[in-house]
Amino acid sequence: DTGVSQDPRHKITKRGQNVTFRCDPISEHNRLYWYRQTLGQGPEFLTYFQNEAQLEKSRLLSDRFSAERPKGSFSTLEIQRTEQGDSAMYLCASSYLAGGTGELFFGEGSRLTVL
């Protein structure tokens, strides 16, 4: 399977702990996106990378959130000092820059539950 993969699929943590999610995009895709989806809502844009450069961050991404894509391949999203309001599904998507329809290919998500 050469789709977008995310790890872990589920994470339960206590408030105040740090968590890290990993995303492996489709190998030839140079753009990588993080979205957050809460119950009953559509995905909300958090940030995206073109290769290793982080080009845009949403206002939703507080100082407790940091994302990296050090070698332009996989990406990590870290949440420090988690709060109950961080409970959500964190979705990663990738796309190819040149031409095409701009379609984003999504992983199955990492569900975070903060107790």
Added chain:
Amino acid sequence: GEDVEQSLFLSVREGDSSVINCTYTDSSSTYLYWYKQEPGAGLQLLTYIFSNMDMKQDQRLTVLLNKKDKHLSLRIADTQTGDSAIYFCAENSGGYNKLIFGAGTRLAVHP
């Protein structure tokens, strides 16, 4: 600003047509998309339409685009129980393919 709006729920009888509507705000969007999300699964692209088109047909799916009113619709012909899912409308915003999604329309298909 960026905003995509959809009705939240649609219930149809199996075999009937479903029409899901969406309004968007970014007139510079080059593509508009419909994604499908089944329970416990990620989002999958269902279809898309280029902004200079009015209509696109793909088997049981018909997409209509009214650029003047910034209105997009998805028609599913002969709706089946397997079509039960959440359908998200999305616009691409700016030059970097950042997709902005609506809240999703939950389609329920009953016998």
